[in-house]
Amino acid sequence: MNIRLLLTSAPVDKAEIEEKTVIVIDVLRATTSICAALRAGAKGVIPTAGPGEAGEMRAKLGGDAVVLAGERNGVRIENFELGNSPSEFTADAVEGKYVVMTTTNGTLALSRANKGWKVITAGLVNITKVAEAVGSEDRDLLVVCSGREGHFSIEDTICGGMLIHRLASLRKGELELNDAASLALLLYRTNQSSIRQAISQGEHARFLASIGFERDVEIATEVDSMPVLPILKDGRLVASE
Ligand code: MLT
Numbered sequence: 001m002n003i004r005l006l007l008t009s010a011p012v013d014k015a016e017i018e019e020k021t022v023i024v025i026d027v028l029r030a031t032t033s034i035c036a037a038l039r040a041g042a043k044g045v046i047p048t049a050g051p052g053e054a055g056e057m058r059a060k061l062g063g064d065a066v067v068l069a070g071e072r073n074g075v076r077i078e079n080f081e082l083g084n085s086p087s088e089f090t091a092d093a094v095e096g097k098y099v100v101m102t103t104t105n106g107t108l109a110l111s112r113a114n115k116g117w118k119v120i121t122a123g124l125v126n127i128t129k130v131a132e133a134v135g136s137e138d139r140d141l142l143v144v145c146s147g148r149e150g151h152f153s154i155e156d157t158i159c160g161g162m163l164i165h166r167l168a169s170l171r172k173g174e175l176e177l178n179d180a181a182s183l184a185l186l187l188y189r190t191n192q193s194s195i196r197q198a199i200s201q202g203e204h205a206r207f208l209a210s211i212g213f214e215r216d217v218e219i220a221t222e223v224d225s226m227p228v229l230p231i232l233k234d235g236r237l238v239a240s241e
Pocket of ligand 1 (some may be wrong): 031103104
């Protein structure tokens with residue numbers, strides 16, 4: 001299995017990914033919140049580029065069927081029901097509804113990589129579920145770390161490294177890695193006994209703590225606490241069995 005990891009999201013060539021499974025990671029917080037929404041019974045999460053497109057999607061699907069969620073600069077977008085804290089995605093808020101979501105980095109990364117043979121979202125909260133799903137298939141992977149506004153982020157890279165670590169044991173070591181994937185694996189292995197601490201010291205976690213979202217970092221670093229497999233189907237992330 002060949003694994004190419006991108007340390008930040010960038011437009012990807014359709015020809016490169018149409019035969020690959022793409023895994024998009026945004027630990028803080030989009031791909032954690034996507035798991036939370038699906039676990040709480042949302043029918044699906046529809047990633048959109050911006051608030052305007054999200055509003056159009058609501059008009060198309062009907063107001064009662066949709067909850068708008070997302071952030072800019074970490075805080076809830078005006079006139080949206082939900083922000084991007086995983087704890088907001090309760091059954092009361094989202095059960096039976098589509099969550100139309102727009103975030104600064106996570107949904108952007110998804111839109112850039114949505115032409116993969118299969119597209120899955122991953123965080124620490126569903127890492128084993130994702131590893132088991134892709135580890136049982138003989139298909140090459142593109143792992144996209146969303147990063148932060150074009151820059152490397154420690155939380156997404158550790159998560160990518162953890163995924164590769166899990167795959168190395170599931171597939172008994174037979175992996176071919178690009179240098180970024182090797183770096184992610186090394187970063188994970190160096191920090192594996194103190195993942196939360198390493199992530200909490202990172203730029204994005206410090207920013208979230210500074211605006212009152214410290215608890216979100218704790219939720220996002222609870223490994224395997226939301227074992228759901230979000231797969232993109234017809235533009236919607238749905239929970240796969
Ligand atoms: C993003 O997609 O940029 C993030 O999820 C930002 C955040 O809500 O912390």
